[in-house]
Amino acid sequence: MPAFPRSSARAAADSQLRFNLRKATHTIRGKRANVVAELPDWLELRAAGKAIKDHTLRNLDRYLIQLERAVTEAGGHVHWAADADEANRIVTDLVKATGETSVVKVKSMATQEIGLNEALHEAGITAYETDLAELIVQLGDDRPSHILVPAIHRNRAEIREIFLDHMGEWGRPAPDGLGDDPRALAEAARLHLRERFLTTKVAISGANFMVAETGTLVVLESEGNGRMCLTLPETLISVVGIEKVVPTWRDLEVFLQLLPRSSTGERMNPYTSTWTGVTPGDGPREFHLVLLDNGRTDVLADEVGRQALRCIRCSACLNVCPVYERAGGHAYGSVYPGPIGAILTPQLRGMDTPLDASLPYASSLCGACYDVCPVAIDIPTVLVHLRARAPHEPAERAVMRAASWLLARANRFGAVQRLASRLRRLIPRRAPGPGPLAAWTDTRDIPPIPAEPFRDWWDRTEGGAR
Secondary structure, eight states: OOOHHHHHHHHHTOHHHHHHHHHHHHHHHHHHHHHHHTOTTHHHHHHHHHHHHHHHHHTHHHHHHHHHHHHHHTTOEEEEESSHHHHHHHHHHHHHHHTOSEEEEESOHHHHHHTHHHHHHHTTOEEEEOSHHHHHHHHTTOOOOOSSOTTTTOOHHHHHHHHHHHHHHHSSOOOTTOOSOHHHHHHHHHHHHHHHHHHOOEEEEOOSEEETTTTEEEEEESSSHHHHHHHSSSEEEEEEEGGGEESOHHHHHHHHHHHHHHHTSOSSOSEEEEEESOBTTBSOSEEEEEEEOTTHHHHHTOTTGGGGGGOOOOOHHHHTOHHHHHHOSGGGOSSSOHHHHHHHHHHHHOSOSHHHHHGGGSOOOOOHHHHHOTTOOOHHHHHHHHHHHSOOOHHHHHHHHHHHHHHTOHHHHHHHHHHHHHTGGGSOSSOOSSSHHHHHTTSSOOOOOOSSOHHHHHHHHTTTTO
16 A cells, blocks of 8 residues: 555545544544543543553463463363464364354454454365454445544445445345435345354354453454354354453453443443353354454563553544555555554554554654543654654755754854854755645744844843843
8 A cells, every 4th residue: 555645645535435424533532531521530441550550561471371271161162373374374274173164253443454354265164254344344335534433434325335235246135226324224134144143153252351261252343243253153262462451350341330431432342251261052162262462462572562452442542544545444454444543554564665654653743642542642752752763864864863963052052043044044944846845834933033042142142131
């Protein structure tokens, strides 16, 4: 993909996209503000969430081993995946071992991160998305553009067309005469998915949290599709990033308050599903947990950037970001769009491509993302930190070295100020020619240069006394 400036410019020119994004994000933003204001101890909860996450990340090795032991004792199997290829290989082999050629999936951004659907397809296995928004994305041969609402860029009329045109290619077709009423669209999806749930024997899920003390996995959702995936199939495979672990159920309580209010603007999620290993006669007969690293330990090693691993994927930062509201999620070229994606993706994937190197600049640094983050991730600080690590053009590096040399000594800086004052009438209000400086002055004037530098005026007048 091209760098963020080019892809975002194309998205910003789409008026329908901007309308869809503005309507959806402002609706969720308003609901969040109302339910957060109901809690007098919201800031204490936020501080608690931050403290729990920081403690867990500092002791991640201990809690992951505790989690593995608990899952194993409960009858599950734990697999460790260092990167995307290893995770895809593990999951593909597990599905092949069942003899099945199709799986249902729900709530797993981690599997999108590693490209699991594509890996399964190459192995002759079809993955069916069952979350409603993910279903819309899959039927439309599209990509997710939001963490919470992957099809946020689509309106009802577009969804109706997708259902009518493509639902039959994946199973039960949409009913004739389907309108764009939300209830009718939901009913069409329900009938389509119900057949899939009742006939598929392998499910793949993610998890919002993993409780180390009992080996329990937790999924929060709004539709109930996740619960169908987690209970009906005979084999359940969960692919989860290693940063999703929390030490105890008491710690989980904090996040069960923070997440729904920050993500959907609700006091609690309609469906909270938990599962621990296997139970004979109830739920899947076999359970596998794939613990995914895929760059997370590298992020953990960065003292400034590691706070991105506190993220609980609520998407509150996306809904208040002026850049995301105009550019949409596809411009970020990652399953993690918006402000959190601008700091998480370059750390997970590195900054070797033009797109990844440009993501830390996909922000106005207004700080709204930090204000709403339920675990107090200081996204603006991490953005600035990553900008320093990004590759820079030779000309830019030369300018910055010159500026460093100039600003290092007061006498040098004063001499340049005096020279600029003498030549001020020759300095244009706009930089000439093409290039980044000229582009910068397209919307800004170069500040007028005073006839006398302030330091000289201060010395001459003794601080204004004469």
